Amino acid sequence: MLTDYERKVLRILFNYSSGRRRLPTIHELTVKTGKGELDVMAALDGLIKAEYINWEDKSDTSNLVILEGWERESEKPKLPKVPPPSRPSDLSYWTEY
Template identity: 70%
Template structure:
């Protein structure tokens, strides 16, 4: 799952939890800042990854979320530990 698909999934999950409905495609364009084609591509990616199902694509109200979070195996890896010289530089800001 790429970052944009992850963002769309989180929007769908949170929006449904708060407003008890899924956002419309227009609302998704506003929330994500992307166009309808990008949103449809992200939704297709979520379908392919088995995160959602969407049988009747006439309305986003027909979306069913199968998994609201990314799978453990797909989480991005944490950044590498910085060099000791850089740690000293950061410790100045975090310890004093």
């Protein structure tokens, strides 16, 4: 399961590459996330370990390859299923005062 910050960096990488046809630099990632360079590098390392991205030559982010742009369904937290509230009838609102 990705941390919120890793998920944010992954979404920035994916959306940036889709819109601008290139990957953001480390400086652009620090500006977009509001965190320092060490935090960005730690998030990128986490994405590499989780196999969301591949980054062989770490001299530049243009060498980065996005393997998966979204978080995996199996890793998303599951919400509890809540039954819908039962209402007797909508007609009772108009007929019972």
